[in-house]
Amino acid sequence: xxxxxxxxxxxxxxxLGLAGCQDTINTVENRDLAMTxxxxxxxxxxxDSFCRDRLALVSTRSxxxxxxxxxxxxxxRSERYGFWSELWSGMxxxxxxxxxxxxxxxxxxxxAVSTAANAWQTAIFAPGETKxxxxxxxxxxxxxxxxxxxxxxxxx
Amino acid sequence: MIRxxxxxxxxxxxxxxxxxxxxxxxxxIDPGGPEALVTVSxxxxxxxxxxxxxxxxxxxxxGALKRNDGMxxxxxxxxxxxxTLLHLEMGLLTNRLRQAILASGQAKVTSATGYGGNLERAVxxxxxxxxxxxxxQRTVMKRGTVVAPNFSLxxxxxxxxxxxxxxxxxxxxxxLTLTDLATGIAVxxxxxxxxxxATRPAL
Numbered sequence: 001x002x003x004x005x006x007x008x009x010x011x012x013x014x015x016l017g018l019a020g021c022q023d024t025i026n027t028v029e030n031r032d033l034a035m036t037x038x039x040x041x042x043x044x045x046x047x048d049s050f051c052r053d054r055l056a057l058v059s060t061r062s063x064x065x066x067x068x069x070x071x072x073x074x075x076x077r078s079e080r081y082g083f084w085s086e087l088w089s090g091m092x093x094x095x096x097x098x099x100x101x102x103x104x105x106x107x108x109x110x111x112a113v114s115t116a117a118n119a120w121q122t123a124i125f126a127p128g129e130t131k132x133x134x135x136x137x138x139x140x141x142x143x144x145x146x147x148x149x150x151x152x153x154x155x156x
Numbered sequence: 157m158i159r160x161x162x163x164x165x166x167x168x169x170x171x172x173x174x175x176x177x178x179x180x181x182x183x184x185i186d187p188g189g190p191e192a193l194v195t196v197s198x199x200x201x202x203x204x205x206x207x208x209x210x211x212x213x214x215x216x217x218x219g220a221l222k223r224n225d226g227m228x229x230x231x232x233x234x235x236x237x238x239x240t241l242l243h244l245e246m247g248l249l250t251n252r253l254r255q256a257i258l259a260s261g262q263a264k265v266t267s268a269t270g271y272g273g274n275l276e277r278a279v280x281x282x283x284x285x286x287x288x289x290x291x292x293q294r295t296v297m298k299r300g301t302v303v304a305p306n307f308s309l310x311x312x313x314x315x316x317x318x319x320x321x322x323x324x325x326x327x328x329x330x331x332l333t334l335t336d337l338a339t340g341i342a343v344x345x346x347x348x349x350x351x352x353x354a355t356r357p358a359l
Contacts, residue, residue: 066219067262100190116212116256119188119205136213139260154190 023095024081025129037061040072051151054080054097058130060147070137072103072145078125086127097125098152103135105142113138122152196326196354197242199313204248207330207348211249212256220334220344221262223306229263230303231334234310235271240328244313249330253309266305307343308335322358327351 040060046052058075065071078097080089089095100120105113115138123131135145185191187201194200215221221229233254236246254265267275279302286296311332318325327349334344 065217067215067217067221067260068219069216069260071217113259115259116205116208116252119209120186120190120202121206121209122202134213136217138212138216138256150190152190154192154194 024086024127025078027128027130038063048151051099051149054078055099055125055149065136068140070140070143070145072135072147073132074134074147075130075132076125076149077130078127080125081127089127094151095127096129097127098154099123099125099149100152101133101147101149104146104148105135105137106144106146107139107141108143110144113142120150194352196324196352199242199244199328201248203328203350205252206350208249208252208256210348211330211332211346212253212260214346215253215332215334215344216256216260216262218344221257221260221307225338227306228303229307230305231257231263231265231307231309232305232337233265233270234308236310236330236332237312239312240315242315257309263307264303266303268302269305271310306337308337309333310335322356323353324356325351325353 037059038061040062042057042060044052044057056077056079058077060072060074062070062072080086080095080097086095089097099122101123102118102120104118105115107113121133123133125131133147133149135147137143137145188205189202192200192202194202221231223229233250236249238244238246257263257265268279269276282297283299285291286293286299309332311330314329314331316327318327328351329347329349332346332348333342335341336343
């Protein structure tokens with residue numbers, strides 16, 4: 001009975017210790033937002049359920065830059081916060097969470113346009129962190145895009 | 157005794173088979189993908205792409221290539237100074253920037269002048285045949301027809317290394333500037349930086 005009590009106390013202590021090790025991002029923003037973003041209606045095709053559950057697409061916005069080309073920003077938040085998620089990501093060496101992303105752009109005929117930026121870019125998410133993955137169209141004829149996101153296995 | 161020899165034989169065979177299984181045949185990889193090597197001591201292919209991509213996107217988005225004087229924007233690719241201890245092939249960056257500027261339709265890129273390379277030599281050499289009777293002089297390029305650049309794209313790359321115990325860290329920063337050659341004023345600037353870290357094994 002005494003041994004069980006010791007185990008329970010040790011488990012609670014370990015849990016508290018691990019919880020104290022959490023290194024998550026906390027944010028504050030103004031409640032009355034002044035911005036009027038141009039939201040993009042998106043549809044997603046997910047093949048990696050882990051990546052889908054670990055990152056949440058909060059919003060996708062677009063604008064036309066002073067250079068006359070389309071710019072897209074995808075607001076993505078890491079959902080890997082909380083005790084169990086942090087414990088697991090710590091054990092598997094995936095905290096922070098490394099992903100690769102790439103924007104592909106299509107012209108008015110639906111043809112993919114090759115760009116200098118058409119390469120995988122890295123993004124590193126701390127637990128709970130929000131980042132804006134940004135893409136700029138290579139020219140003013142591009143209006144459609146595909147954002148691809150994958151886990152970076154080389155970072156594990 | 158025989159059993160002992162058999163054990164040694166099978167052990168050796170297993171080792172050879174295991175070692176053979178570790179071999180990787182030459183194969184193609186995505187130069188910017190996760191299979192590509194990441195090193196602390198150099199700028200890797202994925203990073204050249206990152207720098208070129210971020211710089212090109214920023215430049216094209218900025219609208220800095222637009223001119224108010226009615227002249228067609230023409231960009232000269234200038235020197236990107238290497239302040240690192242590494243030998244870096246800046247063509248890996250400048251070639252992508254040239255292509256991105258051209259593909260944007262916002263400006264032309266001159267091959268007639270610029271820093272290094274042999275792109276500009278033909279423009280001058282072809283005018284050296286203007287008195288050569290081998291050539292039909294009506295087809296020889298005339299002097300005074302080459303369009304001069306009105307923008308210059310130049311920059312620098314800086315590296316800083318740090319060591320803490322067995323951990324090594326390298327920080328690289330690329331700084332690019334677009335200068336209006338009519339006024340000498342920088343109309344666009346961009347920093348692209350990244351850091352890499354590795355820890356050596358204890359033994």
